[in-house]
Amino acid sequence: MAEMMQRIVLARRPEGHPVLEDFRLEETPMPEPGAGEMLIRVVWLTLDPYMRGRMDEGKSYAAPVPIAGTMEGGTVARVVASDNPKFAPGDYLLSHSGWCSHAVSDGKGVRKLDPSAAPLSTALGVLGMPGLTAYVGLNVHGRPKAGETLVVGAATGAVGSVVGQLAKIHGLRVVGVAGGAEKCAWAVEELGFDACLDHRAAPDAKALRRQLADACPDGVDIYYENVGGKTLEAVIGLMNPFGRIPVCGMISWYDLGGLGLGEAPGPNILPRVWRTILVNRLALRGFIVTDHADRFGDFIAEVPGYIRDGRVKYRESITEGLSSAPAAFLSLLKGGNFGKTLVKVGEE
Amino acid sequence: MAEMMQRIVLARRPEGHPVLEDFRLEETPMPEPGAGEMLIRVVWLTLDPYMRGRMDEGKSYAAPVPIAGTMEGGTVARVVASDNPKFAPGDYLLSHSGWCSHAVSDGKGVRKLDPSAAPLSTALGVLGMPGLTAYVGLNVHGRPKAGETLVVGAATGAVGSVVGQLAKIHGLRVVGVAGGAEKCAWAVEELGFDACLDHRAAPDAKALRRQLADACPDGVDIYYENVGGKTLEAVIGLMNPFGRIPVCGMISWYDLGGLGLGEAPGPNILPRVWRTILVNRLALRGFIVTDHADRFGDFIAEVPGYIRDGRVKYRESITEGLSSAPAAFLSLLKGGNFGKTLVKVGEE
Numbered sequence: 290m291a292e293m294m295q296r297i298v299l300a301r302r303p304e305g306h307p308v309l310e311d312f313r314l315e316e317t318p319m320p321e322p323g324a325g326e327m328l329i330r331v332v333w334l335t336l337d338p339y340m341r342g343r344m345d346e347g348k349s350y351a352a353p354v355p356i357a358g359t360m361e362g363g364t365v366a367r368v369v370a371s372d373n374p375k376f377a378p379g380d381y382l383l384s385h386s387g388w389c390s391h392a393v394s395d396g397k398g399v400r401k402l403d404p405s406a407a408p409l410s411t412a413l414g415v416l417g418m419p420g421l422t423a424y425v426g427l428n429v430h431g432r433p434k435a436g437e438t439l440v441v442g443a444a445t446g447a448v449g450s451v452v453g454q455l456a457k458i459h460g461l462r463v464v465g466v467a468g469g470a471e472k473c474a475w476a477v478e479e480l481g482f483d484a485c486l487d488h489r490a491a492p493d494a495k496a497l498r499r500q501l502a503d504a505c506p507d508g509v510d511i512y513y514e515n516v517g518g519k520t521l522e523a524v525i526g527l528m529n530p531f532g533r534i535p536v537c538g539m540i541s542w543y544d545l546g547g548l549g550l551g552e553a554p555g556p557n558i559l560p561r562v563w564r565t566i567l568v569n570r571l572a573l574r575g576f577i578v579t580d581h582a583d584r585f586g587d588f589i590a591e592v593p594g595y596i597r598d599g600r601v602k603y604r605e606s607i608t609e610g611l612s613s614a615p616a617a618f619l620s621l622l623k624g625g626n627f628g629k630t631l632v633k634v635g636e637e
Numbered sequence: 638m639a640e641m642m643q644r645i646v647l648a649r650r651p652e653g654h655p656v657l658e659d660f661r662l663e664e665t666p667m668p669e670p671g672a673g674e675m676l677i678r679v680v681w682l683t684l685d686p687y688m689r690g691r692m693d694e695g696k697s698y699a700a701p702v703p704i705a706g707t708m709e710g711g712t713v714a715r716v717v718a719s720d721n722p723k724f725a726p727g728d729y730l731l732s733h734s735g736w737c738s739h740a741v742s743d744g745k746g747v748r749k750l751d752p753s754a755a756p757l758s759t760a761l762g763v764l765g766m767p768g769l770t771a772y773v774g775l776n777v778h779g780r781p782k783a784g785e786t787l788v789v790g791a792a793t794g795a796v797g798s799v800v801g802q803l804a805k806i807h808g809l810r811v812v813g814v815a816g817g818a819e820k821c822a823w824a825v826e827e828l829g830f831d832a833c834l835d836h837r838a839a840p841d842a843k844a845l846r847r848q849l850a851d852a853c854p855d856g857v858d859i860y861y862e863n864v865g866g867k868t869l870e871a872v873i874g875l876m877n878p879f880g881r882i883p884v885c886g887m888i889s890w891y892d893l894g895g896l897g898l899g900e901a902p903g904p905n906i907l908p909r910v911w912r913t914i915l916v917n918r919l920a921l922r923g924f925i926v927t928d929h930a931d932r933f934g935d936f937i938a939e940v941p942g943y944i945r946d947g948r949v950k951y952r953e954s955i956t957e958g959l960s961s962a963p964a965a966f967l968s969l970l971k972g973g974n975f976g977k978t979l980v981k982v983g984e985e
Contacts, residue, residue: 298939309699320962342916349916350878350916369928377928426916448911475979514911517908517911521911530698536911536914536915538915539908539911539912539915539916540643542908542911542912558907559906559907559910560865560887561888562888562907563862563865563869564885564887564890565923566884566921566922566923567884567885567886567887567923567924568697568698568922568923568925569700569923570922570923570925570928571699571921571922571923572920572921572922572923573919573920573921573922574914574918574920574921575912575913575916575918575919575920576915576919577915577916577918580918
């Protein structure tokens with residue numbers, strides 16, 4: 290019997306909240322690398338909220354995953370066999386092989402990792418795409434100034450946790466919003482946030498707004514937007530003149546898809562948001578981390594030092610085995626993760 | 638009997654759409670200028686959509702008009718008597734005296750006008766605050782580039798008409814949205830817009846979107862936002878990557894005031910707008926013209942030349958007598974004006 294590999298494909302497009310049946314685990318024969326190619330086996334798979342967008346049809350900044358196509362995603366992988374002179378068996382790579390156990394690569398778009406420099410999994414988290422997303426959104430589009438106040442949702446997630454800690458290094462007051470008392474305690478006690486509010490304990494946006502107003506006595510200068518929904522509704526009225534809103538994501542709305550499902554805001558929220566943008570002369574900027582690849586050099590020169598000196602901490606939420614990925618991803622979309630969501634697909 | 642003056646005060650705060658009963662015409666004794674002061678009589682009063690915001694209570698970039706206070710507004714006035722050495726009887730001034738026939742001024746915040754340089758009324762329109770608003774919003778926040786496409790609502794209004802004509806001078810494709818076939822014809826035939834769509838002829842945002850898509854075959858790079866509502870809903874899905882939205886106003890929503898009245902958008906519009914901001918990396922910036930007073934010198938050096946050579950045209954919608962102001966203002970809010978809305982309060 291031929292050796293087999295595993296992959297997880299998109300079985301169908303979700304309607305509203307994705308469910309396990311939207312995914313399918315497949316076994317296929319192990320691919321054979323051709324001339325100049327290598328066979329890699331996946332060690333770590335990262336799960337990130339943006340993947341929800343790839344499950345839907347329609348115009349976005351990237352093509353959707355086709356039905357029966359392998360789910361997209363970044364991985365840390367190890368070279369098994371190589372006909373590529375730049376890579377040798379045993380090398381560790383950052384790759385974008387998707388939700389699979391093995392893949393063939395021609396070496397394009399991969400980057401060699403030094404396993405002695407930092408834990409390999411950090412290349413998918415605090416020192417990878419989520420970390421760079423936090424860095425770019427805060428520095429390029431947030432333009433932080435010491436003494437200002439920043440609010441960030443999903444505050445203990447892979448991006449939010451780095452946003453808040455970098456903002457503390459810049460001398461800002463940092464207020465997080467997260468789901469659950471345990472996450473909030475960690476944000477304050479471990480990450481050094483000035484406050485962190487539990488949106489699950491706030492019955493509605495008004496209640497959350499009152500709590501945010503107390504936690505932000507000087508108003509809000511930067512709202513790092515990665516959640517939308519109730520948090521946006523609560524914070525918008527607290528924005529200071531000339532405030533900035535880097536728009537990085539909106540996890541609470543990813544399931545809407547124009548279908549009228551999910552956490553839909555009230556009908557007059559858009560006019561209120563629009564009015565606040567006008568009256569307070571706010572600057573909003575949507576951004577995608579891949580537009581800012583040129584900042585990776587600055588990022589990787591700066592942030593590892595913060596990890597070494599303890600000013601930036603991270604936490605990982607790990608499940609075992611490729612087959613655990615769909616459930617872990619669904620949990621991530623509901624805020625069930627605590628820190629960077631990773632799947633351990635194989636041994637390092 | 639003492640000589641009397643007239644003023645129009647805010648009788649009460651409107652609930653939703655303002656009505657005539659929200660205003661009151663009052664006669665009061667003519668004020669006496671004190672030392673260093675002058676008595677001025679109003680010639681032209683400008684009516685602008687921003688005044689709707691001043692009628693509501695609550696936080697904005699400027700204080701609301703108090704109940705029984707004179708409605709705020711810019712005027713062209715003439716000096717009647719002066720104890721101020723800088724101003725002589727007969728001088729024409731740009732002032733912010735409000736909706737009144739006469740006022741006392743200490744000379745602060747007024748600017749002398751040369752009646753031979755341009756028609757006096759233009760100091761309140763194309764060469765005044767609305768013109769500067771168009772200029773700043775387009776150039777500073779819109780960042781136009783030749784060959785791009787701009788969409789502007791209220792296309793024949795005091796601001797929109799200048800936005801579109803300046804954008805044509807910059808080499809952009811310009812598509813307006815206006816209310817009624819007559820306005821649309823004027824925008825194309827007189828102002829030189831490439832197209833102008835009648836939002837009253839479009840039954841809903843979807844229909845308007847289809848028409849806009851036809852009129853903007855290369856998508857939309859700049860949406861100069863001054864209307865909100867159906868036009869925003871129609872244009873947002875047509876925005877190109879890295880598009881800009883200067884947020885200048887939202888006349889279709891000024892009556893909402895959190896009361897749930899007016900042209901309320903559907904419940905999922907905010908998530909759709911937010912998603913488009915993210916996916917297309919849009920830059921939105923609310924702005925208030927008074928933040929950009931430093932650009933007035935550039936503006937006034939540039940735009941009068943365009944008027945002289947016919948590249949910028951303007952049109953005025955004039956009513957006679959101070960008492961006509963409330964009805965003219967209510968008409969403006971419903972799009973009943975055609976060009977800059979002015980009240981002729983007294984003879985030049």
